Structures are given as C-alpha cells and as structure tokens.
Amino acid sequence: MQYFNLGGGNSIRFATGTSAPMPAPYLLDSYPATAAFSVRKLSSTATLCMRVRRSSDNAEQDIGFVGDNLDTASLLSFVGAANGFVTKWYNQGTGGITYDTSQTTASNQPRIVNSGNLETDNGKVAVNFVSADTLSSSNSITQTLQYSTICVASRYVANSIGVVMSIGSYRNYLDRTANKLISRLERVGTYWDAAMLSQVDSSLQRLNETYSNNSGATGYYNSVVQLTDTTGANPPYPNEIITIGTGLGGIHTGYISEIIHFLSDESANRLAIELNINTYYGIY
Amino acid sequence: MASIKAHTFTIELEAVNAIDLINQGEGIPVSNDAVTRTYTNWQQLEDIYYILADEVTEKYLGKPTDLEIPEPPIE
Numbered sequence: 001m002q003y004f005n006l007g008g009g010n011s012i013r014f015a016t017g018t019s020a021p022m023p024a025p026y027l028l029d030s031y032p033a034t035a036a037f038s039v040r041k042l043s044s045t046a047t048l049c050m051r052v053r054r055s056s057d058n059a060e061q062d063i064g065f066v067g068d069n070l071d072t073a074s075l076l077s078f079v080g081a082a083n084g085f086v087t088k089w090y091n092q093g094t095g096g097i098t099y100d101t102s103q104t105t106a107s108n109q110p111r112i113v114n115s116g117n118l119e120t121d122n123g124k125v126a127v128n129f130v131s132a133d134t135l136s137s138s139n140s141i142t143q144t145l146q147y148s149t150i151c152v153a154s155r156y157v158a159n160s161i162g163v164v165m166s167i168g169s170y171r172n173y174l175d176r177t178a179n180k181l182i183s184r185l186e187r188v189g190t191y192w193d194a195a196m197l198s199q200v201d202s203s204l205q206r207l208n209e210t211y212s213n214n215s216g217a218t219g220y221y222n223s224v225v226q227l228t229d230t231t232g233a234n235p236p237y238p239n240e241i242i243t244i245g246t247g248l249g250g251i252h253t254g255y256i257s258e259i260i261h262f263l264s265d266e267s268a269n270r271l272a273i274e275l276n277i278n279t280y281y282g283i284y
Numbered sequence: 285m286a287s288i289k290a291h292t293f294t295i296e297l298e299a300v301n302a303i304d305l306i307n308q309g310e311g312i313p314v315s316n317d318a319v320t321r322t323y324t325n326w327q328q329l330e331d332i333y334y335i336l337a338d339e340v341t342e343k344y345l346g347k348p349t350d351l352e353i354p355e356p357p358i359e
Contacts, residue, residue: 051319058314087319104321106312107338 026068027276028092031262031269033148035141035242036093037101038258039125040280041065043092050127051088051102052112054079060087068280070125072118084113086127089135089244093261101135101244108133110245110256121154121255122205124281129162129245129252140239141167141261148211148266150273152281155254156203164208165259166247168240172208172259173249203254207274207283211267218267222284223274257281286355289348290334291341299326299333306344329353 028036028043036042039049049070053060061078064071075084087109088102103109110133112119119128153164155174163173209220216230244259245252258277266273278284293299306312306323313321323340326333329351335341337348 053318053320058310058312058318058320060314060318060320102319104319105325106310106320106322107324107336107340109320 027273028094028260031266031273033093033260033262034095035091035099035137035261036259037089037091037135037244038260039070039127040258041068041092042258042260046090046092048090050086050090050112052078052084053087053106053109054082054084054113056080056082058106072125075113076116076118079113079116081116082113083111083115085109086112086135089127091137095141098139099137099141099242101137101242103133103135110135119255121257122281122283124257126154126205126255126257128255131253132246132251134243134245134251136244137242140241142239142263143167143170144263145214146212146263146265148260148262148264149209150258150260150277151208151256152205152258152277152283153208153252153254153256154203154205155252157253160253161250162252162254163247163249164244164252164256165261166243167261168238169248170240171247171249172210173247174206174208174252174254176203205255205257205281205283207277207281209270209274211265211270213265213267220270223271223278285352287350287352289337290351291337291345291348292351293326293333293335294331296326296328296333299335302326302335302345306341309344310340 026041026043046065048062048064051060051062052075063075085106088100091097091099093099111128111130118125120126149165149172151164151172153174155162155176158176161173161175161177163171165172207222211218216228218228219226244256291302293302303322303324303326310323312323324335326335334351342348
C-alpha cells in the first residue's frame with residue numbers, strides 16, 4: 001500500500017503490489033516545490049515552521065510541528081498572554097534555507113498570536129498580515145516560463161488590492177475593489193494575465209492557483225478555472241526575491257495560511273494537490 | 285489622501301535617533317542571532333521624516349500627530 005497524506009490526520013491508500021505499509025508522504029513528498037510556506041507540515045523533512053517574536057520582551061523562538069500541524073502548544077507557551085509575531089517563515093520546499101522569508105523590522109512582522117490567542121482563519125491557525133506586514137527572502141529565485149503558484153488566503157479590507165505573494169512583477173493577489181472579491185494571478189504589462197474573473201462579495205478563505213507552461217497561463221479559484229491567457233509576449237524573467245504580503249499593486253491585509261511555488265507546470269497534478277489542500281483547510 | 289498617526293521630524297538624524305531610543309528601550313536586538321534588528325523604520329514625505337505611531341512608539345516619543353499621506357494607486 002502507498003499512503004497519501006491528506007492532512008488533518010486523514011490519508012488514502014493506493015494498492016501498489018507491496019505488502020509493507022509505507023510512511024505517509026506529505027504533499028511536497030509527492031510534488032516537490034522549490035518554495036513553500038505553510039502553517040502545516042508539507043514535507044517529511046521539514047522540522048521548523050516559523051520563528052516567532054513575543055511582544056513582552058522581544059525574545060524569539062523557533063516553532064516546529066506536532067504531527068501535521070504547527071506546534072501551537074509550544075507557540076502559546078512561549079508567547080503567553082502577549083502578542084506573537086512571525087519573524088521568519090521557514091521554506092519547506094526543495095530550495096531550503098535559500099528561500100526562507102523573514103522580516104527584520106518588528107512593526108512589519110505579521111501576527112500569529114493576539115493577546116494569548118491563536119490567530120485563525122476558517123477555524124485553523126493562520127498568519128495575520130495586519131498592517132503593511134511583509135516577509136521576504138534574502139535570495140532571488142529563478143523565474144522560468146513554466147511555474148505554478150498555489151495560495152490559501154483571505155482578505156478583509158474592502159475597496160483595495162492585496163498582493164499575497166510576488167516575485168518581481170509576477171504576483172498573486174486578492175482584490176476587493178468595488179466591494180467585490182476578485183483574484184488575479186498575472187504577469188503585468190504584455191505578460192500572460194491569468195485573471196480570476198469570479199466576483200465574490202466576501203472575505204472568505206480561498207484557494208488561488210495559477211499554472212503556466214510554455215504557451216500560456218491558467219488561473220483557478222477554488223478549483224474552478226477562470227481564464228487561460230495565451231496572448232502575451234514572452235517576457236524577460238529576471239531573478240527576483242520572494243515577497244509575501246505585498247508587491248506591485250498593494251499591501252495584503254488579511255490572513256495567509258499557505259503558499260507553494262513550483263518552478264514547473266504542475267497542472268497535470270492539480271486535482272491531487274487541490275484535494276490535499278482542501279481536505280486540510282476545508283475551503284470549499 | 286489618507287490620514288495616519290505619526291511622529292514627525294524635520295531632519296533625518298532626529299528620526300534615526302528616535303528609532304535608536306525605541307530600540308534601546310525595547311532591548312532590540314535581543315541577541316546577535318535574533319532576526320529582529322529594529323522596532324521600526326522612518327519614512328520620508330517630501331521634506332518631512334516620519335515614524336508610524338503605535339502603542340510602543342508612543343511610550344518613547346509621546347503623542348503622535350495626524351499626517352496626510354497620498355494613498356497608493358489602485359490598479
């Protein structure tokens with residue numbers, strides 16, 4: 001049997017002709033991504049989730065996992081009744097520490113504990129980008145014509161745009177202009193523009209995906225295809241740093257639970273990836 | 285335009301010194317291996333240097349003033 005971990009203590013089994021049970025692989029064990037940040041364990045080799053600063057004395061501590069989840073007991077024990085802020089979100093992807101994201105300025109660090117209580121979105125712990133909070137990698141990531149970006153996030157500020165993740169001009173964002181929640185995953189200018197056309201007047205947690213290959217890019221909102229754009233010219237792809245919480249167009253004010261970035265077109269694996277994510281978060 | 289609460293200064297050195305005061309009071313950085321290197325940073329609006337105010341900055345810099353800043357464009 002081969003076990004595929006769905007998160008939340010669930011797994012499904014596939015008959016493979018072998019009799020001995022195998023350890024349950026995590027999402028990135030099956031689909032390795034270069035950069036991945038999450039409040040849950042995505043890789044069997046990941047040991048650290050995030051580094052947290054507590055407001056009471058500004059001390060910092062690494063927080064790991066218990067099973068599939070963030071070690072919230074250690075987190076709350078460390079922070080106590082104070083506030084807890086994410087100083088570093090460890091990369092669980094194959095790029096390793098090269099693409100860890102961090103924030104050296106205290107007042108720009110996103111919050112994970114608010115007055116002794118976990119920040120949550122849709123019932124699960126989430127990172128709260130309260131006010132111009134950002135996390136960035138120190139190193140640039142290669143950009144190619146083939147990539148896939150998957151984000152679990154929500155946004156609670158109307159009439160504004162919030163970039164969940166950006167790499168240079170490439171960005172994944174949630175847009176609530178005109179009090180409508182719109183997602184767009186795009187390259188700007190003449191680049192491919194996989195626009196999310198769904199308009200939902202809410203700030204619910206959402207799953208945004210874009211998959212790009214050599215001929216175009218396709219965007220999905222909660223597993224529903226939105227648009228495939230094949231009209232853009234091939235842009236130059238300068239290497240740029242990863243930025244979470246802001247980018248060209250606006251600051252994200254809301255929750256982010258998970259960001260996975262592949263330097264490959266993973267559209268053939270989309271359904272399996274979505275199943276894993278939605279089983280854990282229960283988004284739609 | 286948007287109105288924000290901020291501590292304002294006319295020269296850069298005043299803003300730098302104000303941040304040093306906050307960092308010393310807060311004990312930042314707490315150690316050599318701490319990720320956090322400063323509590324906040326200053327920003328510039330024309331000929332004014334300002335620090336966004338919150339409960340921590342007000343402990344060291346006093347009551348902030350209202351400052352009008354341009355809103356970022358919405359695409």
